[in-house]
Amino acid sequence: MEIVIANKSHAGYAQYICDTIAESAKVRGTGIAKRTPEYVITKMENGNAVIALDGEKFAGFCYIEAWGHGKFVANSGLIVHPDYRGSGLARQIKEAIFKHSREKYPDAKVFGITTGLAVMKINSDLGYRPVTFSELTDDPTFWKGCQTCRNYDILQRTEQKMCLCTGMLYDPEKEEKKKREAAKSSGSEAKKEKTMNPKAFTRLKSIKEHLFLKKDKKKDE
């Protein structure tokens, strides 16, 4: 398996990547921001994406988006082809794109919004913390990306305060400070904080679904 920074030579995979993302969203029955092959190609050409290939076969992908004039960076569009799931590939791709983002945008806060437990786990291990949407970028272009998600009406109804997705943020300044403090002490506190509780996320997600989707159902009746 080869995990590399994508470039224009990978443009031929763009349509297949978009189809795989759309198909996976359909299977999961969740909302997703739609991507076009043209958009994916731009990411590849600008060195803002990571692709995983098994020989010539597409295995996985993720890309970087910069928001708020580079103050924020998001690692979006993570996809692992169904044939390659369950063996740690998403973790490797996210680690690669995170490292690349930190090198390219060292001062930017790195964030993501997701409903996926796998992504929450990986993000948490990378040092992301769950935050309210108000701590994420207020760049309207980012939130416009949610328009193609089937849950967009929830985001509108809550005036962009919350949705089914959980916001997660890596704040380089805070994390560096924590690392310095942990180095001074035994480090046990830092370790304790890094451990994510998957049950808490699952519970939070089901509460939100119950609240928001129930309201939707009533509205339709």
Ligand SMILES: CC(C)(COP(=O)(O)OP(=O)(O)OC[C@H]1O[C@@H](n2cnc3c(N)ncnc32)[C@H](O)[C@@H]1OP(=O)(O)O)[C@@H](O)C(=O)NCCC(=O)NCCS
């Ligand atoms: C989500 C996805 C990227 C995971 O890819 P993967 O290569 O199978 O993930 P990994 O093997 O690296 O697993 C990473 C961690 O998540 C966990 N995980 C993987 N899939 C999971 C799932 N469906 N539910 C809960 N946890 C899951 C793994 O157990 C692992 O945790 P661990 O290291 O604590 O054991 C892949 O299933 C996918 O592409 N799904 C469709 C698109 C999608 O949901 N993208 C995310 C949009 S935000």
